[in-house]
Amino acid sequence: MIVQGQNATSATADVPRRNWAGNVRYAARAFHRPTSTDELRRLVAGSTRIRAVGSGHSFNRFGDTDGDLVTLAGLPQAVDVDHERGQVTVSGAMRYGDVARQLHTQGYALANLASLPHISVAGAVATATHGSGQTHGNLASAVAGLELVTADGDLLRVDRDADGDTFAGMVVGLGALGLVTRVTLDVVPAFELRQYVSLDLDREALDEALGSAYSVSVFTDWRTPRLREVWRKQVADQPPPPADWLGTTAADAPRHPVLGMPPENCTPQLGEPGPWHERLPHFKLGFTPSSGDELQSEYHVARTAAADALAALDDVAHLIAPVLLVCELRTVAADELWLSPNHQRDSFVVHFTWIDDTAAVLPVVAAVEERLAPFVPRPHWGKVFVTDPAELATRYPRYADFAAQLTHLDPTGKFRTDLLDRYFPR
């Protein structure tokens, strides 16, 4: 089904015309919502320029196209558990939150989740979305298989065990290698967590804090060198932290990372035990995540460089603070995926939730990147960054291999976008 420009029918009215943040209005000439894989294959085969949109939670134009924009949300949804292999195969367009609920009822969990459950699996994996935890990889590192519609409309299945290195080059695919219809993920037995928030951490204790629980996020505002909040998601049967844990004080009421936003939007805190999928994300499904009126940027450096990277940013704290809603510090374990910001590097990740003002934010993003440059930062593929393409290429050992893979799988540039052409010139 094709609907041109404004004349959307009800079937395609729910294909987003702009991203969640509203800073990108998709330039597509037509919007599509196929209801079967065969319909999607015909659409791709007959299109000269096409992209998929997931839940639209990215902040840049990697996913924008002047051709056809297609949501896969109309394809049949499935959550198929393979008990023997400890894996689940899900429809790419499904939201993590919906997958998680269904998995949990069957006694399974995903090892980690992002801060919000609202994002689609295929869209999140394509940009190497991550949560936090020194021993947990990003969400793409849990992918064991992909099914995608390639440029000629064929259905291609790639598998971690059978396709080795090629597979490692395809998982974080930036939506440019094909449209992902199904994703196979590793699962673990379901587990319970408790979430505690501690206030006012000394920066000296950051490394210990980040390693102190299953998943830890630290929030700060760059107005003082001290770190405002530590959100610890700890395994439920571990004892609660002592009242003066690492010199902090325990929060006595639920918090929201963005000051002034309602804590009701957040997953339960104060040590109340609950299932993994209702504690790992900060935000509840069905509620607005974060502020809703914002831009985001994020940089991955080596975990061993954490203290030095923060010290380097101190020099531009006076620029950061006025345009910042909140800054989050996390960790992610290394993986082998070619375009993963965590490629062969245990990472410390500095995230900025900015005010919704592109003109005011971009110069600060440039200043942050300049200060972080000695630490070889890899920006989040789904957020705002201004890194020079030639420079970015030097930060990924397999960048050229990915560029070659792009040309091999999409010789006519069907899945290319202007931003992709900038970063991976033909």
Ligand SMILES: Cc1cc2nc3c(=O)[nH]c(=O)nc-3n(C[C@H](O)[C@H](O)[C@H](O)COP(=O)(O)OP(=O)(O)OC[C@H]3O[C@@H](n4cnc5c(N)ncnc54)[C@H](O)[C@@H]3O)c2cc1C
């Ligand atoms: C409030 C908020 C909180 C966030 N928190 C985190 C966080 O905790 N950690 C983190 O790492 N990131 C976070 N992000 C960023 C977000 O997770 C990523 O931008 C992610 O890519 C969004 O997934 P999506 O489904 O919305 O993808 P989209 O934004 O819709 O698409 C992303 C890319 O994937 C491609 N794509 C989408 N679907 C498919 C498909 N089926 N086949 C092929 N390509 C496809 C698109 O073309 C595009 O290039 C956050 C974003 C917001 C708005």
